[in-house]
Structures are given as C-alpha cells and as structure tokens.
Amino acid sequence: MTPFDSPAGSFQPRSTITRTLVERGYINQVTDLPGVDRAFAGGIVPIYAGFDATADSLHVGHLVPIMALRRLQQAGHRPIVLIGGGTTRIGDPSFRSAARPMLSEDEIAANVAGIRKVFERLLTFGDGPTDAVMVNNADWLDKMAWIDMLRDVGKHFSVNRMLSFDSVRTRLEQQENLSFLEFNYMILQAVDFLELFRRTGCRIQLGGGDQWGNIIGGVDLLRRIEGQEVFGMTTPLLTTASGVKMGKTAAGAVWVNANRLSPYDYWQFWRNVEDADVVRFLKLFTDLPLDEIERLGRAEGAALNGVKERLANEATALAHGRHAAERAQQTARQAFGQGEAAAGLPTVELDAAQRTAGVVLVDLLVLAGLASSKSEARRAIAGRGVRIDGEVVDADGVVTIGGQPLRLSLGRKRHVVVK
Known part of the structure; x- marks a missing residue:
C-alpha cells in the first residue's frame, strides 16, 4: 500500500519527485505527505x-537514504549530508541492545574521512543552488554550553513522550541499560535540524526507519x-525476501568502500541477491x-x-565506477569458466611463517573472508563446497603455497587468490 492509496483515495501529488519516491519504494513514514509534496512543488x-x-565506510544498508537524496537532487532539490562528528561521540541508542563503543577523536576523524567518499560518488557537491553540501554537527554541538542547551532546548522535550x-521503550522492556548519555541523543539530533533550518533553510529531515522517533522530536522542536x-x-x-537484514552476509557487513570490500565482492553481493528482490533493488x-x-522484471528462469548481472553492474558502477563494474563482471566470468586464478579477484597474501609452515584450511577460509568462523568453514568442507584450483577438498588439512598462487573457492561464486 503506497501513501497514495489512502481510504479516501483523494491525494494526487503535484510534484513528480513525490511520485518517484513512492513508486521506487523510498518512503516508509512521513509526517505530512501532502505538505511535503507542496514543498517540492514550490521550488528548491x-x-x-x-x-x-x-x-x-558505510555499508549497503545506508544506501537507501543516500539514493533518495540522489533522486531529490536529480529532481532539482538540494541535499545536505550531515556527518555526525559530534553525535558519534555519544551513539544513537535506537533499537540497540547495548551502547556503541566509545571512539577517540582520532578514530572519529578517520571515519569521517572514509565515509565522505561514498557521498562524493553518489551526489554532486558544489556551490550551485542544487549542489549538495556536507556539514559536520561537531561544528555547533562542540560549542554548545550545557546550561544553555537545557534552558533553550531541553525544556521543549517531554521525558514521558521520549x-x-x-x-x-524496547530497550527498557528488555531491561537493557540505557545511559543518560545515550538518552540525550534524541535532543541533539533535534538541535541538528534546528541548526540546519537556521543556516540553510532546511525544511525536511530524511532518515532510516529506526530514526522516526528522533525525527519527530526535531519536527516538534522546530x-x-x-x-x-x-x-x-x-x-x-530493508530485509531480503528471506528476512536477512539488508547489507548483512554470513561474513559480515557489505561495505561500500573498496578498502573494506573489493569491487569484485561488492559486485558479487548484488549478483547473488534472491530472485524476489531483483526488481525492488533495481528501483532503489x-x-x-x-x-x-x-x-x-518480466524475465524468468x-x-x-542476466538481470541480476545488470543489477550488479549498475549498483557497482555507482559505488566504484563503470570500469570497476565491468572488470568485476569480466573477472566473475573468467573465474567461473576457467581453472586458473583470474586477475582481479580478491587476494590474500600469506606472511613468511605461513608460507613455510602452511595454513590449516579452516583457518585459511576464515582469513580469506570466505567463512565467518572455523565451524562454518568445517561445514562447508564437509558439504564439499570448498575447492582449491577447481578441485573439491573434502577434508581439513594444511595448505601450502608454492611459487604459484592458488584459487580458493567456496561454492561456485566466491573465489579468493591466495599468494
């Protein structure tokens, strides 16, 4: 059911971007859809x-709101990317069973530098009226006096409502600790909205579905x-058709930055999505x-x-460039059709001690990122799903590397070169 399918059936959007956001599946909740539509129709x-x-790095679960910003910019509106240099020091408690680890200032700065790359790929930044801008909430949160914040902002928040x-509520019902530090997060996110309204005239806050309560707080504060x-x-x-959280695999998060996950593995993630998810992911x-x-979407069997390869090519091109997507596709076809290790596959290099003594196969599978644990690796071996240079390995043992690299494979679609 879309926001247009109200019982009255009377709402018809004035703005093309409103319909685009709905038809592509970007809208989950909205405070006032007709009001948002009027704003879009009224100008930038x-x-x-x-x-x-x-x-x-961000992971693919973060891409939904970023792609929504991309759609808005394509329609002539102005995206504002807020990096939480200040709020990262606290951690958002939304739907988490425990507090986030506390990061140092140097760690936060390094992370900010890393995630900037994702936005620069997907949005156009500059000084024009619809060019995206990037801001860091540390610029104002770090300067905010505690007493001033309590007096000017805190008085507008009801603890009962929070x-x-x-x-x-979920955190408290599960009797998980919620620190006073984390409890303040909602207020600080509302301050961000207030600050951006004053600085840029920002009128809409966009976030993932777990941000609804925080977003409502900001709307009410304004x-x-x-x-x-x-x-x-x-x-x-998003979850996949089988219920797995979007961006998660057995080996961990599907990172967008190449230093965290190779373009080849990123391509493979999209190539291997479930059949029922293909059309939805093409839209998003x-x-x-x-x-x-x-x-x-009418393709069958x-x-x-081929449609999944198209999805993988288009999604990888946005994150890593068209050349990287085409190379990943070529590498995949080589890896599936040839016995030798194909250039461009993810590579694991062993150190001198490992080359001399060899590496136990289950350890090598974990080291290569093909299994998340030794027990998972043993199950894959027992199920005859592990191959070395195309030959099935049905027993655990020590793997030695000679002068030539070998290709370690899990199933038919996941391959790593071991040097």
Whole structure:
C-alpha cells in the first residue's frame, strides 16, 4: 500500500519527485505527505540526512537514504549530508541492545574521512543552488554550553513522550541499560535540524526507519521554537525476501568502500541477491528508468541471471565506477569458466611463517573472508563446497603455497587468490 492509496483515495501529488519516491519504494513514514509534496512543488527544497561516523565506510544498508537524496537532487532539490562528528561521540541508542563503543577523536576523524567518499560518488557537491553540501554537527554541538542547551532546548522535550518511542521503550522492556548519555541523543539530533533550518533553510529531515522517533522530536522542536512547518520522512529498513537484514552476509557487513570490500565482492553481493528482490533493488539502487525495470522484471528462469548481472553492474558502477563494474563482471566470468586464478579477484597474501609452515584450511577460509568462523568453514568442507584450483577438498588439512598462487573457492561464486 503506497501513501497514495489512502481510504479516501483523494491525494494526487503535484510534484513528480513525490511520485518517484513512492513508486521506487523510498518512503516508509512521513509526517505530512501532502505538505511535503507542496514543498517540492514550490521550488528548491533543502533536505538533510545524517550519518554518524561509527566506521570508516558505510555499508549497503545506508544506501537507501543516500539514493533518495540522489533522486531529490536529480529532481532539482538540494541535499545536505550531515556527518555526525559530534553525535558519534555519544551513539544513537535506537533499537540497540547495548551502547556503541566509545571512539577517540582520532578514530572519529578517520571515519569521517572514509565515509565522505561514498557521498562524493553518489551526489554532486558544489556551490550551485542544487549542489549538495556536507556539514559536520561537531561544528555547533562542540560549542554548545550545557546550561544553555537545557534552558533553550531541553525544556521543549517531554521525558514521558521520549520514553514512549519504540526505540527507547524496547530497550527498557528488555531491561537493557540505557545511559543518560545515550538518552540525550534524541535532543541533539533535534538541535541538528534546528541548526540546519537556521543556516540553510532546511525544511525536511530524511532518515532510516529506526530514526522516526528522533525525527519527530526535531519536527516538534522546530514548531515550538521557530513556529515553522517542517517535515520528517523515513526510508524503509530493508530485509531480503528471506528476512536477512539488508547489507548483512554470513561474513559480515557489505561495505561500500573498496578498502573494506573489493569491487569484485561488492559486485558479487548484488549478483547473488534472491530472485524476489531483483526488481525492488533495481528501483532503489540503480538509476535505470522504471519502464526499463518493469521490462527487466518480466524475465524468468535463466534469463533472470542476466538481470541480476545488470543489477550488479549498475549498483557497482555507482559505488566504484563503470570500469570497476565491468572488470568485476569480466573477472566473475573468467573465474567461473576457467581453472586458473583470474586477475582481479580478491587476494590474500600469506606472511613468511605461513608460507613455510602452511595454513590449516579452516583457518585459511576464515582469513580469506570466505567463512565467518572455523565451524562454518568445517561445514562447508564437509558439504564439499570448498575447492582449491577447481578441485573439491573434502577434508581439513594444511595448505601450502608454492611459487604459484592458488584459487580458493567456496561454492561456485566466491573465489579468493591466495599468494
């Protein structure tokens, strides 16, 4: 059911971008869809989404709101990317069973530098009216006096209401500790919205589905302090057709930065999505027109493999460039069709001691990122899913590397060169 399918059936969007966001599946919750549509139809709208610097790369689960910002910029609006250099020091407690690890200033700075790369690939930054801008909330949060914050902002927040939000209530019902530090996060995110409204005229905050309570807090704060109508919108938190959280695999998160995950492995993630997810992911994670996606979605049987390659190519091109996507596709075809290790595959280099003594196969599978644990590696070996240079290995043992690299494979689609 889309926001257009209300019982009254009376809402018809004035703005093309509103319909695009709905038809492609970017809207989960919105404070006032007709109001948002009026804003879009009235001219350039600054709209922001915030991202804490908890790691030096984003993963594919973060891409939904970023791609929504991309759609908005393509439609003539202005994306604002807020990097949480200040809020990262606290950690968002939303739907978490434990507090995030506390990071040092140097770690946060390194993470900020790392995640900037993702936005620079997907958005156009500059000084024009619809060019994206990037801000860091440390610029104002670090300067905020505690007493001033309590007096000017804290008085507008009801603890009773804050406790009622699902993200907080779930934590308390499970009797998990929620520190006073984390409890302040909602207020600080609202301050971000207030600050961006004053600095840039930002009228819409966009975030993932787990940010709804925080976003509502910001909308309410703007109404109380500035007397202005602003809006909040969330994108869906995606799971695959089988219920796995988007961006998670057995080996861990699917990172966007190449230093965390090779373009080849990134391509393989998209190539191996479930059949039921292909059309949905083409809408969300590629720039292909909807009519072309509809045509591709009619593919069945073996033809669907070609559609999955198209998804992998388009998604990888956005994150790593067209050349990297084409090379990943070529590498995959070489790896599946030839016995030798193909150039461009992810590589693991053994140290001198490992080359001399060899490496136990289960340890090598974990080291290569093909298994997340030794027990998982043993199950793969027992199931005859592990190959070395194309030959099935059905027993654990020590693997030695001679003068030539070998190709270690798990199943038919995951390969690593071991040197």
